[in-house]
Amino acid sequence: MSDTTVAQVLAELATLEDPKIRAVNEKHGDDHGVNLGHLRAVAKRLKTQQDLARELWATGDTTAKLLTTLICRPKAFERDELDAMLRSAGTPKVQDWLVNYVVKKNPHAEELRAAWFADPDPVVASAGWALTTERVAKQPAGLDLDGLLDVIEADMKDAPDRLQWAMNHCLAQIGIEHAEYRARALAIGERLEVLKDYPTPPNCTSPFAPIWITEMVRRKG
Template identity: 45%
Template sequence: MTTAEILSQLESLRNETTFAHNAKHGAVKQFGVKLGDIRPIAKKIKINHELAFELWETGYAEARLLATLIVNPKKLSANEVSHMAHSMDFVHEADWFNSYVLKDFQGKEQFREQWMDSDNKWAARSGWSLMAGRIAREPEGIDISAILYRIENEMPTAPPEVQWTMNTTLANIGIYHPDFRQKALEIGEKLGIYRDYPVSKGCTSPFAPIWINEMVKR
């Protein structure tokens, strides 16, 4: 399939409800395709590194989501990864980039602290996502006290897009590091971010104190 053929197919899958939802949450260039309709296309294409970059450069949200599923992270250069991180403009792009591209990029550690300090909110979101992963899986060498200090002082004024992965970092500290659990709970209560976040029945609130206590209980 060519880029033009894929864009045409995506356009044919437009869903008005999805389009309105995406527009409400910041998507500018989009077709309004349900996330579940993108995966079958990726399954059909399989891995196609060159096509992935052509799709990314179109700027369409769904084309970029598809690109994250068919790109080969091991073939990416650091410059290419950085370009993707700094050119995103929609939350679903960021989340799929973090989950399917950045997480499997072998040189990702070089970006963690650099992006955490970035003025680009999407790169900063990715930087804090990397930190959340380190806190949970490879905390060696991380100054957790310093990270808690940053979260306490920077999270209140951070862009909402960045607050989300900063909050994940805070929750992971409380969940995986008992010595810092009480401090993480105190910071979560003090900041109150996501305290009233609506959640579906059976889902865990992203409010850090609830999230931490629920996961520790399990």
Template identity: 30%
Template sequence: MELSLRAKDIIAQINEGTTKLGDLRKVANDIKKDHELALELWSTGQFLPRQLAILIMDSKQLSQQLIDKLDCNIEQHDENERLKLADWLMANQLSKDKRTISLMETWEDSQSSLQRRIFWYYQARLRWVGQTPPPNSEELLFKIETRIGKEVPEVQWAMNFTAAQIGVYEEKYRSRCIALGERTGLYKDEIVAKNCTPSYLPKFIAIQVNKLNR
């Protein structure tokens, strides 16, 4: 795709070494919603222009077909960028519109690991944003218990995170979520930076519940 002068000017503002997420949001706020420009930025294949593109997309134009195309493009990035783009798309676009939320809810068994990750990460997000947990925790927890050991790492993390949020916000499932972490041993030996919460379920749940009870 031949880039417009506007797209080129915007890309020139973005510096891989110094641009932060807050800077991208300021640029996006100035642009507002511009789906055509978003697709131009996306076509560059570059990480920061794609992050900015996600912020200015029109969620009403995000069909399953287009999402599948974005998914394939995201797969071309390294692991760190790939997961950031997928999570960024979920948080800034897919979770903002009832129609795209309905799409996400069909991705539990998607052939795309990124779409399965988004399904589970969205379920977790429904809980940690502070609202009343949806009534599907029992069903989700059963599926996590039976499937998490067979999933690819990027989906495992999101399933584990969902179990963590269920354990934190729903006391009746807490011991079950802790037992899941003890059984799987996922992230037990993970080393995290200071002030970061480890992903190992027993530790995560204990730390977050303690924060809620302060």
């Protein structure tokens, strides 16, 4: 499939469009209507194609951008290229996949984490927090966990949705992974009550940090 063109891919993606899926996704700020399992099947067939991936991103189409994250070579992007991609990601799902499938595997990930974390744009900052949460869990050495909790305590309650969600995830991760900070993380969550009333499906864990922390610690036994 190395001679596949952007036009061919876009035409195929258009045939996968489902209005019902789009209606559900739009409630979450995502403007696409393709079943993600079907999208992954397309990616599996296309395999890794870095040039095609870049061209698909440049179309600006949300589904094409999601496909980009599945067929690109994460380590092939330059720092500034990833920064520009994040700022043009648009929807939450595209940003999530870009951060998790591409940026985390790129050699510039830590540099971008630090830059995005301090960015005045709350959407960009949310990506910095997502990468920080990854480090809280896997590479906490060098992170100021007390300082992170200070920022969360001061800013999370009034943060815009995406940034608030990312900060809350970081709060929960600190409480789950670091027993010495667990009591403080629980106390912050209880006091701020962020996502306390979030509708949670049966058999799913609430994103309310005190419930989330307690449940995950219980599972770890």
